[in-house]
Amino acid sequence: MIKAFVVEQERLRLVDDFSANRDRVVWADLLTPSRDEEDLVEDWLGIGVPSREEMEEIEISSRLYVEEGVYFMTATLPAHADDDNPVMAPVTFVLAGQRLVTIRYHEPRAFTTFPQRAEKAATGCTAGDTILAGLLEAIVDRLADVLEGVGNEVESISNSIFYARETKASKRDRDFHKLLKAIGRKEGLVSHIRNSLMTLQRLSGFLANATITPKNAKDMRARVKTLSRDVISLSDHADFLSQKITFLLDATLGMISIEQNAIIKIFSVAAVVFLPPTLVASVYGMNFDFMPELKWLYGYPMALALMVVSAIGPFWFFRHRGWL
Structure with a gap:
């Protein structure tokens, strides 16, 4: 499926027919594209787009590269991150001058919330680079919300460990069993978020050297720099949460040993x-x-x-x- 967006009064608007509006389209979002849809976008860009197998390669040279003046950037993003077992998959951003193409095979929430916000209010999304910056900011905001939720749940687990209300040993054993499962799920979620932030950190560094529209060069560099700082800050917070989860795991095992x-x-x-x-x-x-x-x-x-x-x-x- 191709979601095509055009710019009208500095706002994004979704159009139904990509082929009929190809000269006006600034962002083409490919969701689980078919071979025909890939061919259509490749003809529009004038260059090939990576396949799913190429997107899943972990080498940096396969995820961040320039080909014929077109920038290819791939990051691993979570979908359904409100659950303890999110879907992790790569998303490729192709920046070709004033045009942006995104290729994905899952549905991170930012790809739904960002177009809705950019359609209702003027967010300065006038070209591919500014749309990419806004989309990445929405992705980072989403990851921040996920980490905030994990932090609250980890604090709740901590209270359950150190301020247990149960006095019967049998009930405490059941509680410890549940706590170990909850701790394991939170550690898995935080690990996924850390991996996603690592790929975004590499992407933001690569994007800082990408060709930026001279008209918005100063503003774009500032946005990319801020984005990079936010990603580093979230990575540090994710490391802190991971250390706290490890501490809670050790504490839970210690409590079980004491019992x-x-x-x-x-x-x-x-x-x-x-x-x-x-x-x-x-x-x-x-x-x-x-x-x-x-x-x-x-x-x-x-x-x-x-x-x-x-x-x-x-x-x-x-x-x-x-x-x-």
Whole structure:
């Protein structure tokens, strides 16, 4: 599918027929294009566009390059980033003079929100370079919102770990199981965002050296510089979130270890407390013919009292030492 946009009064307007308006189109957005649609855009640009296989190559030379004066830039962007398992796929930006072509096979939200905003208000999108700058700014804003949401959820996980309300061990175990899953999902999401920001950082550096319309050269350089700073700032924030998630993972595992040690401690103390009574019962359970206490009137109560005292003694000792 080809979404073609023209400029009217410094606003973008979506046109239905690309072929009928090809002389006016400044931005062609290709979403899962067919071979015929690729041929149509290649004829419009005068140069070939990369295939899906070429877009997925990870070498920088395959993602950022210049060919016949046309700039090709590929970045990995997330779609459905509100979920913990976003769809990550490459998006290629082709800047050919006053024209911009984007090729993608998924739907990042910025490709929906940016055209809507640029259609309602004059955003200065008059050519391919300014449209590209505005689109990249929308993408960075979206990534910032995603990281902000992750930060809030990580803070909630932190409160659940260090301010747990459950007192029953069985419920705490279920909570820890859920927390480990939540921590793993957040780490996966942050890793995807960090990868996307890394590709955008490389793209912004490459774009700073791209050919820019002389009329808007100063403004464009300032926007690209600001964009690069925003990407670096978000990368630092993503690193911070990743470190905090790692800390929460270690803390959760530590809490689980403490819970397990407490259970083992209870069993160990119980075993030691009941060991002396078991010894007394074993002694008086032996079948010897000559045992003085067997025919004693108070032999049975004495044995019971001895077992109770031998159990209370270790228990009191443990409490006195602060082990319980």
